[in-house]
Amino acid sequence: MxxxxxxxxxxxxxxxxxxxxxxxxEMNYVAVRGKGNPNEPNGEYKAAMNLLYGIAFTIKMSYKGSHKIDGYFSYVVPPLEGLWWQEGIKGVDYSRKEDFQWIAMIRLPDFVKKEDFDWAVAEASAKKKTDFSKVEFFTYGxxxxxxxxxxxxxxxxxxxxxxxxxxxxxxxxxxxxxxxxxxxxxxxxxxxxxxxxxxxxxxxxxxxxxxx
The missing domain is CATH 3.20.80.10 (Regulatory factor, effector binding domain)
Incomplete structure (x- = not known):
């Protein structure tokens, strides 16, 4: 399992x-930073989802390719997470979603090192013909x-x-x-x-x- x-x-x-x-x-994540209402159909948040899951699943499926990650084991991609804030507000004002700043992120397994992450970005960019430059290897606790x-x-x-x-x-x-x-x-x-x-x-x- x-x-x-x-x-x-x-x-x-x-x-x-x-x-x-x-x-x-502290845990390591694949993360994308952005701002604005997450409910906007064509907003930054929706675009961030494609980037996050593109990297998360490239790493998950890496065992099928030539890049072997040391310590790799089969796992379920962890759930989506988010850090949220608004300038000048201590906490969150849910009535002002347009003012949100956020870091959307998905936890990475501990065996994923920075060099493995960099490989996944290059691999996903080549295969999906998509710009993944906004994703980052992010540590947060x-x-x-x-x-x-x-x-x-x-x-x-x-x-x-x-x-x-x-x-x-x-x-x-x-x-x-x-x-x-x-x-x-x-x-x-x-x-x-x-x-x-x-x-x-x-x-x-x-x-x-x-x-x-």
Whole structure:
């Protein structure tokens, strides 16, 4: 059976709906940066999806070609994730989607090194006749954060975020969103196939102990 990160690391990908504090280590990702409303039919976000999955599946299927990645094992491509922020706003204002800045990303298996990533970019560019120059090998770790599972529309996330912030405060933490720590989402459902009220999204906010 292929290695499935969601099943093997349930604490990262399948948290309960009740908020909890967790420490998330650094991981490597294939990532694309952009800005604007993710719902725009021909916007940057939609274009980023093609780039991300183009690289993710080139690496996944590399075992069929001549480039052999040291330590490779069969695995399920991890879910899409996103870091989100807006200039001048601490947190997220869901009514101003046009002001979003984001890093869309997919986790890379630990065996993928920078040279393997560079090979995948060159391979995908040649095979798909597409410009993959926007993709990057990106390392990010949330560190200490409050997280929980959100069920339902993305537009209803503020209520879940409110519960997360209350839980953090009750347990001696404060939200620590900054220029280097972000509102983080992991998408476990495909919005093209799942009913809106059943969408599953992991939400994380970085925290730090309250002073005093």
């Amino acid at each position: 292929p290695f499935d990160y969601k099943k093997e690391y349930k604490e990262f990908y399948l948290p309960p709906r009740k908020p909890g504090i967790i420490e998330i280590p 949330d560190g200490a954060c409050v997280q929980c599972m959100h069920i339902g529309s993305y537009d209803h996330e503020p209520e879940t975020v409110r519960r997360m912030e209350e839980f953090a405060a009750e347990n001696g933490y404060e939200i620590d969103i900054s220029e280097s720590r972000f509102h983080h989402e992991i998408y476990l459902s495909d919005p093209r196939r799942a009913a809106e009220e059943k969408l599953r999204t992991v939400i994380r906010h970085p925290v730090r102990p309250c002073e005093g």
